[in-house]
Amino acid sequence: MKVLHYCQHVLGVGHFFRSLEIARALDGHEVLMVTGGPEIEAGLPEHMRRIRLPGLKMDAGFTEISAEDEGRTLDEIKALRRSLLLEIFDEESPDCFLVELYPFGRKAFRFELGPVLEGIRAGLLPPCPVVCSLRDILVEKDNQAEYEARVVGQLNSFFSALLVHADPALVGLDQTFSSLDKVHVPVIHTGFVAPKPSPEAGLRLRRELGLADKDRLIVASAGGGKVGAPLLRAAAEAFSLMNELENARLHIYTGPFMDDSDYESLSAQESGRLRVHRFSPHFVDLLSAADLSISMAGYNTCMNVVSAGVRALVWPFGQNREQRLRAERLASLGALKVLDDGDLAAPVLAGHIYRALESPRPTPGLIDMDGARNTAAWLENFVESNSL
Numbered sequence: 001m002k003v004l005h006y007c008q009h010v011l012g013v014g015h016f017f018r019s020l021e022i023a024r025a026l027d028g029h030e031v032l033m034v035t036g037g038p039e040i041e042a043g044l045p046e047h048m049r050r051i052r053l054p055g056l057k058m059d060a061g062f063t064e065i066s067a068e069d070e071g072r073t074l075d076e077i078k079a080l081r082r083s084l085l086l087e088i089f090d091e092e093s094p095d096c097f098l099v100e101l102y103p104f105g106r107k108a109f110r111f112e113l114g115p116v117l118e119g120i121r122a123g124l125l126p127p128c129p130v131v132c133s134l135r136d137i138l139v140e141k142d143n144q145a146e147y148e149a150r151v152v153g154q155l156n157s158f159f160s161a162l163l164v165h166a167d168p169a170l171v172g173l174d175q176t177f178s179s180l181d182k183v184h185v186p187v188i189h190t191g192f193v194a195p196k197p198s199p200e201a202g203l204r205l206r207r208e209l210g211l212a213d214k215d216r217l218i219v220a221s222a223g224g225g226k227v228g229a230p231l232l233r234a235a236a237e238a239f240s241l242m243n244e245l246e247n248a249r250l251h252i253y254t255g256p257f258m259d260d261s262d263y264e265s266l267s268a269q270e271s272g273r274l275r276v277h278r279f280s281p282h283f284v285d286l287l288s289a290a291d292l293s294i295s296m297a298g299y300n301t302c303m304n305v306v307s308a309g310v311r312a313l314v315w316p317f318g319q320n321r322e323q324r325l326r327a328e329r330l331a332s333l334g335a336l337k338v339l340d341d342g343d344l345a346a347p348v349l350a351g352h353i354y355r356a357l358e359s360p361r362p363t364p365g366l367i368d369m370d371g372a373r374n375t376a377a378w379l380e381n382f383v384e385s386n387s388l
Helices: 014-025 074-092 107-122 144-158 201-208 229-240 260-267 283-289 299-308 322-332 346-358 371-387
Strands: 002-006 030-035 048-052 056-058 065-067 096-100 130-134 161-164 187-189 216-221 248-253 274-277 292-295 312-314
Touching (some): 096 107, 201 283, 216 229, 229 248, 283 299, 292 299
């Protein structure tokens, strides 16, 4: 089976790494992942190829898209990407077209997806089932009814199925998308998608860091890094007040897209107890080595926390409901604790860190975390049944 997987990350890294985990689960098949956002360094499995379209990026307010290549206009980049995507599809003739997020999001990329979807439906491109790959929670829209009607129309017209990477025991798509009953294609909740820590990885990493059993490792992170600087500054300031925890270390991971000025400001605070890094390609292994995680509440970070079984404090991104809803549902299961803005004051956050370090680790098996494997199995069965 050849899967053409379209994934356009424009601000953070979560969409890309969730898609990469699904690609890894499709071992034994050929996966071509088409991306076109800011470059991310990541190890790719042997059965996967990555095809990069000319880069586009989004501003932090999700209001304006722009070209990474300053030597070309946005219209020129769009025309080139549209032509390339059509050529890729025609030449590769995939058995399945897996589209991440669209039509629930990435409306700005309709200029290149629309011609492909229309071409498949009209028989101008090789026949191929189209499947939407979607995270758990949708952000609210200014005109929700109009938005939902547009999404339903696109799904029913161009897609063969919708895969929701969530466990309805925690949150189902119908809780943030009220028109789900109008969707006529199959809707499957796959479970959450997240890598699992490598066996013994936590112990190995602790040894590499020179940590004894009594030593405490705290990991503070900000996903892609575009919006997490206040949390990481607060974590560093709170940690500076905790001198009596002589056996504690704080490792900060800013994310690859944090502004250089914020990264340099945090790096200036490095000491024997505090280290600052841009990124770790083995983040879930790192969390399995940690005694506490301090982070935002995006999909990937929350699922990494659950997968690693680490104690966690999370500060949801406040621009929309997505991160807070996810965090509060996980908090109700005892998987983590939610921080509010007032909790970022250094003495208050220090108190939360003390209490979290003394609390028991979360109970494992709270939710279905086999989303990548379930997605791969469903796609295999679906493509096989549609090719008979």
